Amino acid sequence: MKKKIVAGNWKMNKTFKEAEDLLFGIADALISGRPDDVEVVVCPPALYLELATDVATEHDFSCGAQNLSEHEAGAYTGEISAAMIRSTGAAYVILGHSERRTYYGEHDQLIGKKILQALRHELIPIYCCGEVLEEREAGRHFQVVEKQISDALSGLDADAFSKVVIAYEPVWAIGTGRTASPEQAQEMHAFIRKVLASHFGEHAANDTTILYGGSCNAANARELFANPDVDGGLIGGASLKAEDFVKIVNSF
Numbered sequence: 274m275k276k277k278i279v280a281g282n283w284k285m286n287k288t289f290k291e292a293e294d295l296l297f298g299i300a301d302a303l304i305s306g307r308p309d310d311v312e313v314v315v316c317p318p319a320l321y322l323e324l325a326t327d328v329a330t331e332h333d334f335s336c337g338a339q340n341l342s343e344h345e346a347g348a349y350t351g352e353i354s355a356a357m358i359r360s361t362g363a364a365y366v367i368l369g370h371s372e373r374r375t376y377y378g379e380h381d382q383l384i385g386k387k388i389l390q391a392l393r394h395e396l397i398p399i400y401c402c403g404e405v406l407e408e409r410e411a412g413r414h415f416q417v418v419e420k421q422i423s424d425a426l427s428g429l430d431a432d433a434f435s436k437v438v439i440a441y442e443p444v445w446a447i448g449t450g451r452t453a454s455p456e457q458a459q460e461m462h463a464f465i466r467k468v469l470a471s472h473f474g475e476h477a478a479n480d481t482t483i484l485y486g487g488s489c490n491a492a493n494a495r496e497l498f499a500n501p502d503v504d505g506g507l508i509g510g511a512s513l514k515a516e517d518f519v520k521i522v523n524s525f
């Protein structure tokens with residue numbers, strides 16, 4: 274089912290005490306007011322997931338991880354499995370983020386395996402796609418995003434899309450302060466829905482929640498979320514301050 278979501282990707286930030294403060298800060302700010310129909314998702318480093326889900330359960334928000342292993346279990350030093358993440362009470366997992374593609378060599382085929390692994394363990398993948406600046410300037414952004422979607426999601430049945438979130442994150446907008454314009458975001462989100470319809474059917478297109486990510490903040494969220502195909506945001510920097518993050522939640 275398509276829904277409104279605001280998700281915070283903390284990336285590799287916060288010590289334990291800082292994470293605790295931020296989680297309680299978010300909980301407090303949400304108590305002061307929030308729209309009923311927006312799901313709030315917090316994605317801290319995996320180390321803090323159990324703590325986060327404890328706070329989240331009491332304050333009606335959800336949690337997600339930032340990555341998982343494509344393997345089930347076993348001798349994979351340093352990896353974290355889907356079952357482990359699910360056992361903390363987390364409901365979501367960010368997969369295919371451009372930072373993982375760039376710094377850790379993740380590619381669509383591997384990400385596709387991780388998506389299936391997430392679904393197998395009842396985690397909702399937030400699949401990130403988006404072009405780099407060169408690709409946009411060359412007019413290849415639609416082609417790039419279509420390929421990322423068809424390659425990584427090719428193993429899914431049409432029914433799975435009710436349990437998949439897509440985040441369009443143009444790489445040139447991530448952490449740069451340069452946001453996609455509301456028109457650019459809407460244009461790409463509508464295109465993603467068209468791609469989903471043509472590869473997986475109308476249901477997949479209508480069921481899938483599509484978030485925008487890339488320098489989304491309290492000042493520009495309202496304009497971005499006002500677009501018919503923008504179902505919410507995946508927030509990086511602005512999710513690290515409780516007040517800013519909850520302002521974004523209240524931008525619908």
Ligand SMILES: O=C(CO)COP(=O)(O)O
Nearest residue numbers: 282447448487488509510
């Ligand atoms: O990468 C992002 C979320 O996953 C976006 O990061 P910023 O909001 O810091 O640009």
